[in-house]
Amino acid sequence: xxxxxxxLAAREAIRTKKISSTELTRQALSRIDCLEPxxxxxxxxxxxxALQLAKEVDDGKRTxxxxxxxxxxxxxxxTSYGTTTxxxxxxxxxxxxxxxxxCKKLEAAGAVIVGKTNLDEFAMGSSTENSAFKTTxxxxxxxxxxxxxxxxxxxxxxxGMCCAAVGSDTGGSIRQPAALxxxxxxxxTYGRVSRYGLVAFASSLDQIGPFGWNVPDVALLMNVxxxxxxxxxxxxxxxxxxxxKQLDQPLEGVRIGIAREYQSAGGMDGRVKDAVDAAIRxxxxxxxxxxxxxxxxxxxxxxxxxxxxPCEASSNLARYDGVHFGHRAREPVKDIIELFSKSxxxxxxxxxxxxxxxxxxxxxxxxxxxxxxxxxxxRALIKRDFDGAFEKCDVILCPTSPTPAFKAGExxxxxxxxxxCDVFTVTCNIAGIGGISLPCGFTSxxxxxxxxxxxLGPTFGEEKLLRIARMYEMATEWxxxxxxxxxx
Amino acid sequence: MAEQKITLDxxxxxxxxxxxxxxxERLGKxxxxxxxxxxYVAKIGEVDVTGVEPMAHALPIHNVFREDVVEPSLxxxxxxxxxxxxxxxxxxxPKIIGGEEDSAG
Numbered sequence: 001x002x003x004x005x006x007x008l009a010a011r012e013a014i015r016t017k018k019i020s021s022t023e024l025t026r027q028a029l030s031r032i033d034c035l036e037p038x039x040x041x042x043x044x045x046x047x048x049x050a051l052q053l054a055k056e057v058d059d060g061k062r063t064x065x066x067x068x069x070x071x072x073x074x075x076x077x078x079t080s081y082g083t084t085t086x087x088x089x090x091x092x093x094x095x096x097x098x099x100x101x102x103c104k105k106l107e108a109a110g111a112v113i114v115g116k117t118n119l120d121e122f123a124m125g126s127s128t129e130n131s132a133f134k135t136t137x138x139x140x141x142x143x144x145x146x147x148x149x150x151x152x153x154x155x156x157x158x159x160g161m162c163c164a165a166v167g168s169d170t171g172g173s174i175r176q177p178a179a180l181x182x183x184x185x186x187x188x189t190y191g192r193v194s195r196y197g198l199v200a201f202a203s204s205l206d207q208i209g210p211f212g213w214n215v216p217d218v219a220l221l222m223n224v225x226x227x228x229x230x231x232x233x234x235x236x237x238x239x240x241x242x243x244x245k246q247l248d249q250p251l252e253g254v255r256i257g258i259a260r261e262y263q264s265a266g267g268m269d270g271r272v273k274d275a276v277d278a279a280i281r282x283x284x285x286x287x288x289x290x291x292x293x294x295x296x297x298x299x300x301x302x303x304x305x306x307x308x309x310p311c312e313a314s315s316n317l318a319r320y321d322g323v324h325f326g327h328r329a330r331e332p333v334k335d336i337i338e339l340f341s342k343s344x345x346x347x348x349x350x351x352x353x354x355x356x357x358x359x360x361x362x363x364x365x366x367x368x369x370x371x372x373x374x375x376x377x378x379r380a381l382i383k384r385d386f387d388g389a390f391e392k393c394d395v396i397l398c399p400t401s402p403t404p405a406f407k408a409g410e411x412x413x414x415x416x417x418x419x420x421c422d423v424f425t426v427t428c429n430i431a432g433i434g435g436i437s438l439p440c441g442f443t444s445x446x447x448x449x450x451x452x453x454x455x456l457g458p459t460f461g462e463e464k465l466l467r468i469a470r471m472y473e474m475a476t477e478w479x480x481x482x483x484x485x486x487x488x
Numbered sequence: 489m490a491e492q493k494i495t496l497d498x499x500x501x502x503x504x505x506x507x508x509x510x511x512x513e514r515l516g517k518x519x520x521x522x523x524x525x526x527x528y529v530a531k532i533g534e535v536d537v538t539g540v541e542p543m544a545h546a547l548p549i550h551n552v553f554r555e556d557v558v559e560p561s562l563x564x565x566x567x568x569x570x571x572x573x574x575x576x577x578x579x580x581x582p583k584i585i586g587g588e589e590d591s592a593g
Contacts, residue, residue: 236549323579325570325571339581339582354521354522357506357508364505380543
């Protein structure tokens with residue numbers, strides 16, 4: 001076990017010399033050594049580099065709000081050291097020539113990066129099973145998936161291999177694994193965090209965000225990673241508040257929106273429904289007012305998403321041509337087109353190929369107005385739904401995932417079934433708003449599985465979103481539970 | 489399925505447009521899977537979008553300008569460090585002119 005497994009506790013312990021960063025980093029690395037065969041959360045680890053950074057903290061040469069705390073990065077964030085693979089054969093040996101802005105900011109704040117975590121290839125998936133290298137396991141039950149696509153980051157944190165982690169969320173890829181692994185995950189408003197150095201999947205939907213054991217840890221990470229970056233023209237020039245400052249002060253007269261349409265969503269597990277209903281009652285006990293809101297275009301969310309995201313992906317992934325970087329087919333080819341086509345067929349896994357194909361089809365002549373243009377118009381209506389709802393409430397409450405963690409292999413045969421996991425998460429990305437998942441219960445049985453509560457807030461409403469999440473967290477104990485893992 | 493959303497021939501054509509050299513087995517599998525995915529996503533056709541402007545982006549950002557200042561570029565060795573094949577300061581590829589698909593554009 002880590003002597004201090006949350007970000008704020010670890011930071012405080014290091015500051016007050018209860019433990020050195022070197023010792024805590026050693027513990028994290030030894031935990032990775034022991035548990036990695038079971039969990040398979042990491043694509044690469046950097047023990048020497050991490051211990052060097054930790055030593056600099058202990059020697060007083062590196063300071064900052066995250067000084068000395070072991071953290072993990074999703075392996076689609078560029079780092080100037082090691083590899084950035086996106087869990088794809090295409091980038092298996094890719095060495096990024098620069099650091100993502102988020103990675104720079106974390107290290108400038110003193111974080112000690114221990115390694116880079118597994119994901120669904122190019123962040124396309126909801127279970128981490130689409131990784132070209134390995135399937136990450138859920139620390140609460142290793143026969144189950146951790147969710148995805150940031151499953152490695154969520155599992156590494158839940159397994160106590162680091163004190164916090166960073167991922168990316170295009171349609172739920174932070175919130176859903178956070179829910180399935182019993183941790184807190186935030187998808188910030190589009191433009192809040194720089195995407196520079198995040199390998200692009202769907203540029204109008206992608207956003208980087210934090211994982212932590214609790215809301216304060218996530219708030220602290222938001223303090224560090226938010227803000228305008230000249231290198232990402234979609235990052236917004238807005239002051240970054242201190243998200244920690246008023247976090248523990250409960251808000252008066254909070255209005256929690258319950259969307260009528262989410263009640264009738266298909267495929268909802270009864271245990272998830274019960275836990276979320278109990279969370280609604282808890283908010284009522286805390287003095288919140290529950291208001292019914294309507295998001296009439298909810299049922300079109302997944303359909304619009306699985307047009308828009310593949311269209312953007314088909315364009316973004318055109319850069320992998322076997323010429324400038326990435327995998328190149330080695331057998332003789334007759335021309336450059338064959339070189340592109342063979343390299344891409346060998347380098348991309350099935351799900352990535354499927355999405356490139358859907359996007360290419362939906363953008364092709366004769367189909368683009370039926371699919372792509374129609375999806376963009378539906379997107380405008382989904383955004384309008386949220387704008388209307390947020391006139392009546394401060395946040396919208398719903399489950400993060402319709403089910404707890406499912407078994408590995410359960411949904412791999414049917415891509416559409418996997419897509420339907422994203423029913424509660426995709427509209428947040430479509431509208432560009434912020435969303436957070438936090439633990440709100442566990443299933444019963446010998447291997448209890450976490451259940452996630454999702455709160456969605458208006459554009460750039462993270463301050464309030466985090467405070468409302470924290471109200472619930474302070475009144476409950478779910479975030480203090482840890483999985484039992486055997487260190488062999 | 490009421491209407492076939494994509495035929496095997498279309499899948500073959502899309503694979504070509506996507507620059508993916510897929511074998512027949514994969515093409516067959518994709519034709520079934522893409523069919524059911526397209527069948528599902530086609531339900532956006534039910535949405536009444538009369539008078540609705542398409543929303544390509546979550547933020548009302550249009551042009552973002554910066555000062556026209558020269559900044560250092562990546563050094564050549566970094567640019568080429570991931571190249572599958574290179575020759576001096578160049579990326580090396582098989583011949584481009586004269587192939588069958590030369591005029592495909």
